[in-house]
Amino acid sequence: xxxxxxxxxxxxxxxxxxxxxxxLLTLSVGVGLVCANYALISVMSGDPIPxxxxxxxxxxxxTWPNENNTHGEPxxxxxxxxxxxxxxxxxxxxxxxMFETSAYVRDSASxxxxxxxxxxxxxTHGFFALTNAPFAYGEGFSENTGxxxxxxxxxxxxxxxxxxxxxxxxxxxxxxFTVIGILAQWDLRPKYYHATENRAFDQTDDLYIPLETVxxxxxxxxxxxxxxxxxxxxxxxxxxxxxxxxxxxxxPTNADKAQFQQYLDNYSQTLKDSxxxxxxxxxxxxxxxxxxxxxxxxxxxxxxxxxxxxxxLIVCVFNASSLLLSRxxxxxxxxGLRRAIGASKQQVLMQGMIESTVLGAVISLTAIGLSxxxxxxxxxMLPNLRNLAVLNANTLLAGVLLSIVTANLSSFYAIYRxxxxxxxxxxx
Amino acid sequence: xxxxxxISRIYRSETIQTHGLRDFSLTVEQGEFVxxxxxxxxxxxxxxxxxxxxxxxxxxxxxxDGISVKGMNDTQLSSLRNEKIGFIFQNYNLIxxxxxxxxxxxxxxxxxxxxxxxKERVEYALEKVGLAARLDYLPSQLSGGQQQRVAIAxxxxxxxxxxxxDEPTGNLDSLMARQVxxxxxxxxxxxxxxxxxxxxxxxxxEVNRNVQIVDGQITDAKIYAPVEAKxxxxx
Numbered sequence: 001x002x003x004x005x006x007x008x009x010x011x012x013x014x015x016x017x018x019x020x021x022x023x024l025l026t027l028s029v030g031v032g033l034v035c036a037n038y039a040l041i042s043v044m045s046g047d048p049i050p051x052x053x054x055x056x057x058x059x060x061x062x063t064w065p066n067e068n069n070t071h072g073e074p075x076x077x078x079x080x081x082x083x084x085x086x087x088x089x090x091x092x093x094x095x096x097x098m099f100e101t102s103a104y105v106r107d108s109a110s111x112x113x114x115x116x117x118x119x120x121x122x123x124t125h126g127f128f129a130l131t132n133a134p135f136a137y138g139e140g141f142s143e144n145t146g147x148x149x150x151x152x153x154x155x156x157x158x159x160x161x162x163x164x165x166x167x168x169x170x171x172x173x174x175x176x177f178t179v180i181g182i183l184a185q186w187d188l189r190p191k192y193y194h195a196t197e198n199r200a201f202d203q204t205d206d207l208y209i210p211l212e213t214v215x216x217x218x219x220x221x222x223x224x225x226x227x228x229x230x231x232x233x234x235x236x237x238x239x240x241x242x243x244x245x246x247x248x249x250x251x252p253t254n255a256d257k258a259q260f261q262q263y264l265d266n267y268s269q270t271l272k273d274s275x276x277x278x279x280x281x282x283x284x285x286x287x288x289x290x291x292x293x294x295x296x297x298x299x300x301x302x303x304x305x306x307x308x309x310x311x312x313l314i315v316c317v318f319n320a321s322s323l324l325l326s327r328x329x330x331x332x333x334x335x336g337l338r339r340a341i342g343a344s345k346q347q348v349l350m351q352g353m354i355e356s357t358v359l360g361a362v363i364s365l366t367a368i369g370l371s372x373x374x375x376x377x378x379x380x381m382l383p384n385l386r387n388l389a390v391l392n393a394n395t396l397l398a399g400v401l402l403s404i405v406t407a408n409l410s411s412f413y414a415i416y417r418x419x420x421x422x423x424x425x426x427x428x
Numbered sequence: 429x430x431x432x433x434x435i436s437r438i439y440r441s442e443t444i445q446t447h448g449l450r451d452f453s454l455t456v457e458q459g460e461f462v463x464x465x466x467x468x469x470x471x472x473x474x475x476x477x478x479x480x481x482x483x484x485x486x487x488x489x490x491x492x493d494g495i496s497v498k499g500m501n502d503t504q505l506s507s508l509r510n511e512k513i514g515f516i517f518q519n520y521n522l523i524x525x526x527x528x529x530x531x532x533x534x535x536x537x538x539x540x541x542x543x544x545x546x547k548e549r550v551e552y553a554l555e556k557v558g559l560a561a562r563l564d565y566l567p568s569q570l571s572g573g574q575q576q577r578v579a580i581a582x583x584x585x586x587x588x589x590x591x592x593x594d595e596p597t598g599n600l601d602s603l604m605a606r607q608v609x610x611x612x613x614x615x616x617x618x619x620x621x622x623x624x625x626x627x628x629x630x631x632x633x634e635v636n637r638n639v640q641i642v643d644g645q646i647t648d649a650k651i652y653a654p655v656e657a658k659x660x661x662x663x
Contacts, residue, residue, distance in 0.1 A: 004537050015525065337521050340482055341535040341582070342510020344503045424477040428519050428594070 001347070005354035012331075012355055019327055020359065023320045027363045027406050030316030032370030033309045035391070035399040039375060041306060042395055043189045043388050044201070044298040049132065052250070053288035055093075056130065056192075057257065059086060059247040061264065062282040063271060065228050074282045076196060076246060077224055080215075080238045083245040085267055087124055091260045092249035094130040098123035099221040099244050100194060101214060103173035105207065107159050118155055118172070118206035121194075122214035128181075130250050131193060133208075138166035138181035141210055150181035150208040172207065175217060181208075189387065190297050192288045193248055197223055200297040201387045251285075261285060313406065320410035328352075328414035335418045336426025345419045352415035353408060360407030364400040371399060429590060429621050430456040430479060435488035437474050437644075448474035449485065450644040456590075456623060461616040463632035464625045464639055471644035472625045473594065479623065480592045481509045493589050510538050514583025516593035520575045522567040522582075528554065529563040532582045539586060553581035557611060573604030580611060584620075591615070593624040597631065609634065 013020050047053050062074035063082050078086075083097035099122050104115040127133065128140035128150070136156075141148050149170060156162060159170065170177050183204075190200035218234045221244040228241035237244065251257040264283040271277035286294060328335075335348055343351075368391065375389040391399075432455070437448040449471050456462055466472050477483035478490070481497060490497050493512050497505065522531045529550050536546045554560045557577035559570075567575050576596060583591055593612065597605035609631060616622050616635075624635070632638045639646050 001537070001540075011525065333521070334523060337523070338534070338538075339506070340480070340509070340515055342506050342538040342586075344506035344538075346503060347506075347538060422483070424473070424482040427482075427515075427517055427521055 001350070002354065005351045006358065008351060009355035009358045012327075013359075016327055016330075019323055023323050023359065023407075023410065024363050024366060026316050026320045026323070027360075027403065027410065028366040028370055030309075030313035031363060031367035031399060031403050031406060032374060034306075034313050034402060035367060035371035035395060036374035036378070036389075037302065037306045037309045038398055039371065039391050039395045040302050040378075040385065040388055041298065042392070042398075043390055044302065046189060047289060048188050048190055048192045049288060051132070052252075053192075055250055055252050056288050057249050057251055057260075057285040058288075058291045059249060059264070060284040060286070061268070062279050063268065063277060064243075064279060065241045065276060067278045073279065074284055075226070075243055077226065077243040078245045078247055079241055079243050080245065082267075083247050086247045086249065086264075087126075089249075089260065089263055091251070091256060091263055093252055093256075094126040094250040095248065096124045096126035096130055097211065097245045097247045098127060098193070099211075099214075099246065100199075100205070100223045101219040102222055103207070103219060105155070105159060106171050108169040108171040108176055115171075116158060119202075120172075120207045120209055120214065120219065121205040122209055122211050122219070124211050127193075127208065130248055131188075134184040134186055136182050136184040137164040138179070140181050140208070144210045145212040145216075146210055147175065147177050147213065148180045148210065149177040150183065151179055152183050152204055152206045152208075153185045154203070155206040156182045172209070173217065173219060177209065187390075189390070190292055192292055194223070194246065195292055195295040195297055196246070199223075200292065200295060203387055249285075257285060317406050317410050320406075321413050324411045325414040325417065328411075328418045332418060332421050333426050336421060336423050339423045340427055348419055349415055352411055352418065356408040356411040356415075357404050359411075360404030361400070363407055364403035367403050368396060368399045371395075429458045429460070429493060430454070430623070431489075431491040432479070433489045435478060435485045435490060437471075437478055437483065437485045447471075447644045449478065452488070452641075452645060454639065454646065456621060458589075458621055459616070459619055460637055461613070461622045461635040462624070462637045462639065463635045464623060464641060465627065465629070465632050466641035466647075470641045472641050474644070475641060476592055476594055476623070476625055480513050480515060481505045506538075510535055510586060512589045514586065514588035514591045516576070516579055516583050516591060516596045518595040518598040520567070520572075520579040520599075522575055522578055524567055526566075527563065528559065528565050528567070528570070528578050531567065531578060532585050535582060535586045549585045549587075550581075553585040554578075556584060556615075557581045571604065572600050573607050576600060576604075576608050577611060580608070580615075584615070588620075590621040590623065593622060595625055595627065597626075597628070 049056065060074040060076045061078055061082055064075065086095055087097060101120045101122055102117055103120050105118045106115040124144045125141050140150055149172065156165060160168065165179055165182060168179050170179060186204045188204050191202055191204060215234045220234060225242065225244040231237055231240050231242050249260060251260055261283065265281055268277055268281040268283060272281065338348060372391055375391065379386050379389050433453050435449050435452040439446045439448055452475065464472050464475065478485050492508065495508065497508065532550045532553055533546055536549055551560060554563065557580050559574060559577055559581065567578065570578065597608050600608060612622055626632055
């Protein structure tokens with residue numbers, strides 16, 4: 001019967017092409033808007049590292065050296081010696097501390113002297129194992145010093161034109177660095193390891209360079225920095241109360257987490273005992289999703305827009321329902337005839353649902369096309385959405401399902417009414 | 429074939445009750461051709477709707493081909509309608525944008541026949557009504573009489589036990605009406621049971637049994653004497 005119902009659906013579409021085109025357009029706009037919004041929300045609220053997001057913890061500490069702490073407690077940025085205390089611990093499976101900076105880059109072997117700006121992640125070596133950074137070629141660095149660099153996919157494309165360029169030399173801010181690793185395309189949304197300062201949806205970095213090297217080169221942190229002491233050069237920050245490093249640790253079990261929490265608290269107590277810590281001991285470990293929630297990476301305005309688009313979709317469903325009701329009303333003679341010659345209510349219902357599902361499948365194509373258009377318009381108006389406005393597989397699947405569901409919802413009342421007609425009333 | 433015993437069908441509104449059928453009893457044997465007559469509003473259509481399982485009844489018993497239909501759900505009634513009953517309507521009720529073959533094929537679809545069997549049945553039914561050469565025609569390409577013959581083919585295709593015809597010649601001129609009546613007689617002679625509602629006394633006289641319904645009850649089972657009896661009386 002399925003093929004018969006499909007044939008009947010096509011015949012019905014041919015009978016009233018304008019009406020079905022209107023239904024298609026109405027629902028496509030509604031579903032398209034919802035899908036575009038869903039695309040933004042799903043990227044914003046997605047788990048960027050589901051395989052171990054509950055094992056990775058951002059470290060915040062309350063080690064401000066005097067009582068005049070106007071930065072809120074605890075701070076998500078750490079000073080160098082606190083960060084090194086974390087690095088030295090053997091409790092985490094992996095850990096890293098890092099900050100963001102930038103530098104101009106060129107291929108040292110190139111005849112051209114033109115350079116391009118690159119975003120630099122100054123980090124300790126644990127970064128790659130903790131984040132499961134995907135390597136296309138080579139590997140990460142194993143020390144926190146040295147003139148070595150891991151480059152991102154885009155940087156590899158732009159500077160070298162792609163391919164395996166491990167072993168080649170880059171000139172970065174006037175210094176020569178050997179490429180020891182090249183990452184594959186890495187779309188990390190949200191970029192949880194640097195979700196502060198509204199950077200959760202920045203692209204992944206261009207260059208990954210050992211932390212100590214970057215500090216020695218005096219490349220300044222281009223993210224939040226707070227200082228209780230004055231300083232001029234980055235190497236001075238190793239000894240002074242300058243807060244700019246963020247730390248992440250991988251703690252596979254609850255026991256590890258409890259042990260590491262104790263380790264942090266003991267450290268703070270030591271500071272307190274030596275008179276360096278006037279504030280209450282308060283160290284926090286937030287896993288990836290807790291940390292992203294705390295950073296409010298899902299924009300409230302997007303959530304409000306989601307409600308508005310959902311309401312709009314409901315209006316579209318009512319409009320489509322009204323159009324389809326008129327269509328079924330016009331065709332009630334045929335329903336009566338089919339019932340008279342032996343179609344049960346169930347079969348009439350099934351025929352209507354198959355027709356709606358076919359309609360929904362067609363709607364899904366136009367709706368997804370419109371979502372892409374809406375997202376492109378969003379990027380045009382709000383360039384910050386560029387890295388967010390992505391129609392991923394989940395969104396496409398949701399679009400198809402939503403189209404089919406809304407098409408069935410729209411026709412449900414019409415099919416219900418068609419089944420309520422007295423058979424004999426339609427036939428003479 | 430059809431046994432109705434003390435059937436009542438009451439239509440209720442907020443203020444009044446109308447008896448469509450009142451204590452209505454009728455038995456039709458296999459192979460009979462019964463004409464049902466009566467004034468407008470007498471209950472002929474209600475009888476045909478109840479007999480055709482298109483409408484419910486409130487009291488009484490109804491056995492169709494030995495099966496009691498009382499208490500059946502919609503799926504059971506639909507299945508019974510499909511297998512046992514063929515409908516012929518005054519307005520033919522063909523779907524205008526379906527070919528003749530597709531119109532005849534409609535009831536067979538709900539029976540679950542294979543494609544080959546449906547094709548065979550459609551061709552046989554159209555052969556029987558003399559339209560086998562017009563399988564791919566649209567209804568609009570046929571005369572009224574031919575359209576009614578297509579409707580008869582549709583009713584016959586599923587090999588029903590009984591044909592229910594509601595003024596089958598009401599929209600036809602006399603020549604075409606004659607052709608349709610001859611076809612119905614032929615089918616009856618082949619063993620098909622037919623119940624036909626008609627306003628035409630001449631058509632009622634042609635058949636071997638007729639009943640008159642007034643106010644939802646049978647008032648006269650011999651109102652129109654069969655043609656043979658009339659001719660005998662005149663002689």
